[in-house]
Amino acid sequence: MKDMSGAAQHLRHAKGLDPMVTAAKSGLPVDITKIPNVPVSEDDYSLARSQTSPVSPRSSEKYHALMDLLQKQHQKCLSISQRFTLLGNVSEALKSEKLVEESMKYIEILKDAHAKGRPVPKCHTEERTFNSLKVHSSLSPNDLVLYIMRGINLLPPPGVSPNDLNASVKFEFPFPSSEEAQRDKTNTVKNTSSPEFNEQFKLYINRTHRGFKRVIQSKGIKFEILHKGGLFKTDKVVGSAQLKLEALENHSEIREIIDVMDGRKTTGGKLEVRVKIREPLSGVDLQPVTEKWLVLEPVPSLSSPEKPQEQAPSPRSKPRHEAASRGSHSNSSPPVYRLYSFSLLNYDRERLERKLSEYRKNHQDPPPDLINQHKDVIHSLQWQKAQLERASPALLTEYENVLRRLVQGLSESVKKFSSQGNRDAAKDTLGRLKMVENELESLKRKRTG
Incomplete structure (x- = not known):
C-alpha cells in the first residue's frame, strides 16, 4: 500500500527547501535551524513481505532483530543531529548526519534483501566515536544537586584519635543571598577519619x-x-573547604577532591564532592562517546555474484546541510554564519569580554569554550558587517525580516517570563527586545530615507 501521507510530507519538506537552496546558491546565509527535520515514520523501519520468495521463520526472526538494532541506531544519531542543528553547531550536526545516512543505508539494504527473499545479510560491529550533548534531563533548569561523597584522612581535633573521629559536614550555598543562604548537613559517620x-x-x-x-x-x-x-560536649571544627563553581559555565557536572583547611593552612585531609546541573550555564558540554556500531554488508546480486550490488543511499538520508555546503569545494565545511541582530551580537561580545577580563584579572586561564564563543561572536560581527556593506535590496529585506522575527520571539519570551513570575529573566529579555526594536527602526529609516 502506498504511503500517500508520507509522500505528501516529503513533498512539503522538499518544497520548503527550495528557497534555501536558491539562497545558498546566491551566496546568501541559510539558517540551518529553520531546515525541517527528516520525516521518519514507522514504515521506514517495516519489512515488507515477499510474495514470490518468502523467508523462513528463523530468517524472519533474524531480520526483525537486525531491524530493531538499526532502528535504535538510526533514531539515536538522528536525535543527536537535530539537537546540534537547533544549537546552530554546524560541524557537529554534519558529523551526526553522516551517521544518520550510514544507518539508513543499512536499513535499505536489509529491507531490499527481505523483500527479495534473500538470506539475512552478513553483519559485524565496528566502533564509532562521536560527540554527544551531556544533559541531565532528570533535572530542571533551576536544580543544582550537591553530592558530598567522602572525607579522606581527615585530621581530628586535639585530644581525638583518628579512629574516634565522628565526622559530619555542614555546607552553605550563598544563594539567593548570604542572608538567605541554603544550608544543610550530612549525618554523622562515627569512628573513622x-x-x-x-x-x-x-x-x-x-x-x-x-x-x-x-x-x-x-x-x-x-x-x-x-x-x-x-554528651554535654560541643562539636569541634575539623576544618573547612570551598568548592569553586566557575566550571559550571561550560560543564554540567563538577567532581573534585578539595583540600580541608585550618584557616589558611592545609590539614592534609580531603573532601570529595560533586555538583550537577541540567546543562552548562553558557557553553555546551560535549562528551565523546564510543559505541559498537552495527554494519551490514551489501547483498551480492543473484545475476552477477562476483560483483557486489552497490546500494544507493536513500534520498531521505541526504544531509540536510547539503544545500548550505554545496558551494564548498573542500572536504571541511567552512563556518556558516547567518544574519542576526548587530545589537545583540555586540551585547554578547561585551558580556563575553567581561568574563574573559575576570579570568585574566584573577590570573586564571579562560576556558577554551569561552574563548571560542568570543571568537565566534567576533567572526559573526565581521562577516555580517562585510555582507551588509555591499548588501543588495534582497539581503536588506532578509535582514529586516530577521529583526522582525527576533522582536516577535523576544516579545513572546517577555510575556512568558512575566507570567511565570521570573522578573529577572523578563527584565533581561525586555532589554534585549528594546535593543532589537531600536535597530529595526534605524534600519527602516535608512531604507526609506
Missing part, C-alpha cells in the same frame, strides 16, 4: 539572577567538617 557520607542535596538556582552569577564566579559552596562531641 575517612568517612563515607554519600549524601545528596537538591538546591535551588536561578540562571538569570545576577546574584547567582556572582556566586558562580567568586563564592562557590563552603563546607565545614565537624567532630561531634559526646
Whole structure:
C-alpha cells in the first residue's frame, strides 16, 4: 500500500527547501535551524513481505532483530543531529548526519534483501566515536544537586584519635543571598577519619539572577567538617573547604577532591564532592562517546555474484546541510554564519569580554569554550558587517525580516517570563527586545530615507 501521507510530507519538506537552496546558491546565509527535520515514520523501519520468495521463520526472526538494532541506531544519531542543528553547531550536526545516512543505508539494504527473499545479510560491529550533548534531563533548569561523597584522612581535633573521629559536614550555598543562604548537613559517620557520607542535596538556582552569577564566579559552596562531641560536649571544627563553581559555565557536572583547611593552612585531609546541573550555564558540554556500531554488508546480486550490488543511499538520508555546503569545494565545511541582530551580537561580545577580563584579572586561564564563543561572536560581527556593506535590496529585506522575527520571539519570551513570575529573566529579555526594536527602526529609516 502506498504511503500517500508520507509522500505528501516529503513533498512539503522538499518544497520548503527550495528557497534555501536558491539562497545558498546566491551566496546568501541559510539558517540551518529553520531546515525541517527528516520525516521518519514507522514504515521506514517495516519489512515488507515477499510474495514470490518468502523467508523462513528463523530468517524472519533474524531480520526483525537486525531491524530493531538499526532502528535504535538510526533514531539515536538522528536525535543527536537535530539537537546540534537547533544549537546552530554546524560541524557537529554534519558529523551526526553522516551517521544518520550510514544507518539508513543499512536499513535499505536489509529491507531490499527481505523483500527479495534473500538470506539475512552478513553483519559485524565496528566502533564509532562521536560527540554527544551531556544533559541531565532528570533535572530542571533551576536544580543544582550537591553530592558530598567522602572525607579522606581527615585530621581530628586535639585530644581525638583518628579512629574516634565522628565526622559530619555542614555546607552553605550563598544563594539567593548570604542572608538567605541554603544550608544543610550530612549525618554523622562515627569512628573513622575517612568517612563515607554519600549524601545528596537538591538546591535551588536561578540562571538569570545576577546574584547567582556572582556566586558562580567568586563564592562557590563552603563546607565545614565537624567532630561531634559526646554528651554535654560541643562539636569541634575539623576544618573547612570551598568548592569553586566557575566550571559550571561550560560543564554540567563538577567532581573534585578539595583540600580541608585550618584557616589558611592545609590539614592534609580531603573532601570529595560533586555538583550537577541540567546543562552548562553558557557553553555546551560535549562528551565523546564510543559505541559498537552495527554494519551490514551489501547483498551480492543473484545475476552477477562476483560483483557486489552497490546500494544507493536513500534520498531521505541526504544531509540536510547539503544545500548550505554545496558551494564548498573542500572536504571541511567552512563556518556558516547567518544574519542576526548587530545589537545583540555586540551585547554578547561585551558580556563575553567581561568574563574573559575576570579570568585574566584573577590570573586564571579562560576556558577554551569561552574563548571560542568570543571568537565566534567576533567572526559573526565581521562577516555580517562585510555582507551588509555591499548588501543588495534582497539581503536588506532578509535582514529586516530577521529583526522582525527576533522582536516577535523576544516579545513572546517577555510575556512568558512575566507570567511565570521570573522578573529577572523578563527584565533581561525586555532589554534585549528594546535593543532589537531600536535597530529595526534605524534600519527602516535608512531604507526609506
